[in-house]
Every structure is written in C-alpha cells, then in structure tokens.
Amino acid sequence: MEFEAVIGLEVHTQLLTESKIFCGCSARFGAEPNHHACPVCTGMPGSLPVLNRRVVDFALRLALAVGARINPVCVFARKHYFYPDLPKNYQISQYEAPLAEGGAIEIEVDGKRKKIGLVRIHMEEDAGKLVHDEARPVSYVDFNRTGVPLLEIVSQPDIRSPEEAVAYLKKLRTIVRYLGICDGNMEEGSLRCDANVSVRPKGSEEFGVKVELKNMNSFRHVERALRYEIKRQIGLLLEGKPVVQETRLFDEATGTTHSMRGKEEAHDYRYFPDPDLVPVRIDEAWIERVRAELPELPDVKRERFMREYGLPAYDAEILTASRPLAEFFEECVKLFPQPKKVSNWLMTEVLRELNREGKEIDETGLKPEHVAELLKLVDEGVISITAAKKIFPEVYATGADPRKLVEERGLRQESDEAALEAVCREVLSENPAEVEKYKAGKKGVIGFFVGQVMRKTRGKANPKLVNQILTRLLEE
Amino acid sequence: MAISKEEVQHVAHLARLEFSEEDLERFTRELSGILEYMAKLSEVDTSGVEPTYNALRLENRFREDQVQASFPPEEILSNAPEREGSSFVVPRVIRS
Numbered sequence: 001m002e003f004e005a006v007i008g009l010e011v012h013t014q015l016l017t018e019s020k021i022f023c024g025c026s027a028r029f030g031a032e033p034n035h036h037a038c039p040v041c042t043g044m045p046g047s048l049p050v051l052n053r054r055v056v057d058f059a060l061r062l063a064l065a066v067g068a069r070i071n072p073v074c075v076f077a078r079k080h081y082f083y084p085d086l087p088k089n090y091q092i093s094q095y096e097a098p099l100a101e102g103g104a105i106e107i108e109v110d111g112k113r114k115k116i117g118l119v120r121i122h123m124e125e126d127a128g129k130l131v132h133d134e135a136r137p138v139s140y141v142d143f144n145r146t147g148v149p150l151l152e153i154v155s156q157p158d159i160r161s162p163e164e165a166v167a168y169l170k171k172l173r174t175i176v177r178y179l180g181i182c183d184g185n186m187e188e189g190s191l192r193c194d195a196n197v198s199v200r201p202k203g204s205e206e207f208g209v210k211v212e213l214k215n216m217n218s219f220r221h222v223e224r225a226l227r228y229e230i231k232r233q234i235g236l237l238l239e240g241k242p243v244v245q246e247t248r249l250f251d252e253a254t255g256t257t258h259s260m261r262g263k264e265e266a267h268d269y270r271y272f273p274d275p276d277l278v279p280v281r282i283d284e285a286w287i288e289r290v291r292a293e294l295p296e297l298p299d300v301k302r303e304r305f306m307r308e309y310g311l312p313a314y315d316a317e318i319l320t321a322s323r324p325l326a327e328f329f330e331e332c333v334k335l336f337p338q339p340k341k342v343s344n345w346l347m348t349e350v351l352r353e354l355n356r357e358g359k360e361i362d363e364t365g366l367k368p369e370h371v372a373e374l375l376k377l378v379d380e381g382v383i384s385i386t387a388a389k390k391i392f393p394e395v396y397a398t399g400a401d402p403r404k405l406v407e408e409r410g411l412r413q414e415s416d417e418a419a420l421e422a423v424c425r426e427v428l429s430e431n432p433a434e435v436e437k438y439k440a441g442k443k444g445v446i447g448f449f450v451g452q453v454m455r456k457t458r459g460k461a462n463p464k465l466v467n468q469i470l471t472r473l474l475e476e
Numbered sequence: 477m478a479i480s481k482e483e484v485q486h487v488a489h490l491a492r493l494e495f496s497e498e499d500l501e502r503f504t505r506e507l508s509g510i511l512e513y514m515a516k517l518s519e520v521d522t523s524g525v526e527p528t529y530n531a532l533r534l535e536n537r538f539r540e541d542q543v544q545a546s547f548p549p550e551e552i553l554s555n556a557p558e559r560e561g562s563s564f565v566v567p568r569v570i571r572s
Binding site: 018019023024025026032033036037050053054055075080082083084097132133136138139141143268270275277279280 | 486487490492529530531532534535536537538539540541542543544545546547549552553558560561562563564565566567568569
C-alpha cells in the first residue's frame with residue numbers, strides 16, 4: 001500500500017521589538033540571567049501588563065503579507081500550565097479571537113508551486129529559559145526571555161512531505177525577514193517550529209492519528225525528524241499496530257524521535273480571556289497605515305527580477321530569497337548593467353563567501369561598487385575572469401578597491417598584440433611536431449599552444465587574444 | 477450534580493491542589509451549587525449580543541515600544557529560595 005504524510009506546522013517567531021510585549025524591559029538577547037526582568041515578567045501580584053503597540057503593527061505586517069483576514073477585535077487569553085519557565089503559571093496568548101485567520105504561503109518544490117493555507121496568526125509572550133544542571137537534579141531559571149513578543153503561525157495540514165515542510169519554513173523565514181519583524185535565526189531560537197504529523201493511505205480523505213514533534217532547531221533537523229517519523233508511523237501501520245497520539249522529541253544525535261512520557265499537560269489549558277488586558281480593535285485606517293509601509297514581497301520581487309532583468313527563474317528565486325541580497329543585486333546592476341553577469345557572480349563567488357561565514361550580505365564590508373568594478377575590469381579585458389575570481393576573496397574580506405588591487409598585484413592581463421604575437425611565434429617554433437599535427441587537421445592542439453603562451457607570460461596573457469593570434473599564425 | 481467528583485479531582489490536579497476525601501465531597505457539592513446558580517444565565521436569550529471579553533469597557537490601551545529600566549536583579553531574585561549567580565535554582569523538571 002502507498003502512504004502519504006499529512007503535516008501541519010506551528011511556527012513561533014520572536015519579534016524584533018526593542019521592549020517586551022507587556023512591559024518596558026529590553027527584549028534583546030544576551031544579557032546576564034534575570035537582568036531584563038521586572039514584576040510583570042515574573043508575575044508578581046499586583047503587576048499589570050500593558051500591550052506594546054509595535055507588536056500589533058508587526059503582527060499586522062505579517063497578516064497582510066500572507067493575505068490573512070484580520071479580526072476587527074482581538075483579545076488575549078490566559079493559557080494555564082505549570083512549568084518553571086512560566087512564573088505566572090499561565091502564558092498570555094490568544095485563543096478565541098486571534099489577530100488574524102486564513103491566508104496562505106506559496107512554496108515551490110521540484111518546480112511545482114503550491115499554496116499552504118494558514119489557520120491563524122496570533123500574538124503571545126515567550127516563556128523563560130531553563131538550563132538543566134548536568135550533575136545536580138536542578139535547573140537554572142532565567143526570565144530575560146519571559147515576555148519577549150512572539151507571533152505563532154499555524155498552518156493548515158496542507159504539507160505532504162519533509163521537503164515541502166522545509167520549503168514552507170524557508171519561505172516564512174524569508175517573509176518575516178523582508179518585513180523586518182524577526183531575524184529568523186533557528187539555531188538561536190528566534191524562529192522555532194513544531195510539527196503535527198500523521199500518515200494515511202494515499203488517496204484517503206480521512207486523517208490518521210497525529211503525533212506532535214518538538215525540538216527541531218534547524219531546517220535540517222525538521223527534515224530529518226519528519227522523515228524518520230513518517231517512516232516510523234508507516235512501519236507501525238504495516239505491522240497492524242496503532243499510532244499513539246502523543247508528543248515526541250527529536251534527538252539530533254540519533255536522528256530519531258522518542259515519546260515525551262509522563263507529560264501531564266494533556267492539552268487542558270483552561271483558556272479564558274485575560275481580564276488584565278483590554279480588547280484590541282483594529283480599524284481600516286490602522287490596516288491601511290501598515291499596508292502602506294509594506295516592502296515589495298519576495299514573490300512579487302521574484303517575478304519582477306525575471307521580467308525586468310531577464311533572469312531565469314532559478315536566479316530570481318535565489319537572489320530574492322534574501323532582501324539585502326536582492327537590493328545588492330539591483331545596486332550592482334545600476335553600476336554595471338549586465339544583469340546575468342552580475343547574477344552569476346553573486347550566486348557563485350559572493351554566495352560562497354556568505355555561506356562560508358553564515359552571513360547576510362549587509363553584514364559584510366562588501367559594497368556593490370566592488371562587484372561592479374570587478375566585473376567592469378573583466379568586461380574591459382583588463383583582467384581575466386580567473387584573475388577576478390582569484391582576487392575576489394580579498395576584496396570581500398578587506399573591502400579593497402579592485403582596480404588598485406589589480407595594479408598592485410600586476411594582474412593586468414597582457415593585451416599588447418605585438419608582444420603577444422612574439423610569444424606565440426616563439427611557442428610555435430619550439431613545438432614543430434605539434435604544429436604539424438595542427439596542420440594535419442588536429443585543431444585541438446591549439447589548447448596546448450595557448451597553455452604554453454600562458455605559462456611563458458605567467459598567466460597574464462589575454463587568452464582570447466592569444467587564441468586569435470595563434471589561429472592566424474597557424475592558418476598562414 | 478452539575479460537576480462530578482472525577483471532574484473536581486481532574487481540575488484539582490491541573491491546579492496542583494491536594495485535599496482529603498472529605499474536602500472532595502464538600503468541594504464537589506459547593507462547586508455544583510455555584511455552577512447550577514450560574515447556569516441560570518443560560519436561560520437568557522443572548523442571540524445577537526456581542527460577547528463581553530472584558531468588564532472595563534475600554535479598548536486599545538498601549539505602551540510605546542520603549543525600553544525602560546528593568547528591576548535590579550537583586551530585587552528580582554530576593555524571593556528565590558535558592559539561587560546561583562543571578563539565576564533562580566529550582567528542582568529539575570524535564571519534559572521527557
């Protein structure tokens with residue numbers, strides 16, 4: 001029997017506000033434990049939360065970007081559970097009337113585009129951080145993260161494979177980064193993902209029993225965890241055993257998932273409206289104000305790059321996956337109006353350096369002027385493409401002016417025809433046997449001659465010109 | 477009875493409350509009384525009435541996104557039964 005997976009994702013994104021969602025403590029990561037905390041964070045009696053207006057602005061950006069319906073009135077609810085990372089014993093979240101419902105995110109897998117529907121987007125507060133002691137049976141609690149604003153984005157169970165799940169996550173990350181509302185760093189936990197997974201016979205309309213997967217803190221983990229879990233569930237069904245509805249944790253060391261036993265939450269959170277917070281009414285004027293500030297979104301930009309610059313879909317997809325990279329590309333093209341050459345350079349030389357360092361292009365010293373200048377030098381025949389590739393890492397690392405670097409290193413290629421012709425003649429007279437071969441019809445030996453000329457000029461000869469001269473001399 | 481003993485036990489467990497069998501009987505009886513009394517509200521026709529989420533009749537109260545000084549860590553930690561550095565120390569609870 002053939003099976004298919006049914007996957008829905010719950011994503012939490014930490015918002016890039018200055019202060020927390022319900023108090024004025026800093027929302028920044030990295031302070032000493034409990035240095036960004038106050039009575040609101042720690043749930044002291046008598047403290048009152050007050051909503052950070054920018055959290056609503058940020059949430060609206062995302063809701064508009066994915067075409068979700070914004071509820072005219074939304075309210076906060078208390079979600080009750082006991083855990084040491086939650087000092088109030090409830091998390092302020094949204095339940096009955098979330099900020100927005102519906103909408104979709106478009107993904108592309110194996111050249112096929114598909115829309116993944118969204119159930120809801122809601123605002124909530126993050127919990128604190130626990131560090132478990134290796135030696136003693138204790139945990140250390142840090143409330144700095146308590147109250148950092150989160151958006152929870154719940155997808156429909158529209159995802160059918162681990163590849164689609166990763167494509168969805170990457171697209172969502174690209175969108176929140178474009179919107180400037182979240183840095184999307186999965187390793188640091190500013191973008192987190194839980195998955196609901198079930199399997200069913202292909203073609204069936206009914207859902208199987210679902211398992212909730214947690215603890216996947218990279219795209220690769222999400223893919224591995226889902227792949228393992230789908231296989232595990234299919235294995236159970238084939239043996240005639242039931243899938244148990246439960247929460248399972250991914251173990252990155254073994255690539256497997258295991259049951260979170262003894263879990264008591266039982267999803268009985270006893271939600272009720274939080275009486276400390278008043279309803280949020282979002283009118284058309286507010287929505288339009290936010291809409292007017294939205295940047296061009298990745299899908300629109302991708303289409304425009306194909307139309308305006310004549311780029312292949314592949315190039316457009318990669319360049320627009322990051323807003324700073326897309327903007328960098330456009331700046332380069334202004335200075336060096338050959339879009340495909342710029343694209344090739346960015347996708348190979350530049351992305352290699354960025355990936356190696358795990359950086360975005362605006363986190364480096366590289367300027368569009370550098371790339372445009374380098375491409376101009378190649379275009380003018382001043383240096384070979386090989387020389388350009390050779391000096392690029394230095395331009396990237398130090399921000400040096402490529403033209404100066406070329407002069408300093410003596411990389412300017414020899415394009416003096418008379419001088420090159422002399423070298424060519426020398427090479428031909430030194431290799432009479434090869435000349436005979438050429439004349440007998442083995443035109444391929446020209447490569448050998450070009451190589452010899454390059455060697456004699458220590459790689460500085462303009463290969464195109466050398467080729468021309470050699471052909472002329474040999475055909476004489 | 478508007479609520480069963482099992483339900484009271486379940487809610488008590490969720491709230492981490494423990495009490496005697498005697499109290500369980502009493503709470504079940506009292507809670508049932510309260511729930512039956514509140515059930516009178518269900519007799520009112522509320523079709524067409526917007527749900528009330530808050531008794532304050534206020535909307536849209538915000539703070540601007542500005543950082544204010546947090547509390548001194550010493551004060552935040554002053555109720556900690558045990559601490560290490562500036563962290564609270566609690567018995568280990570691992571969800572696994």
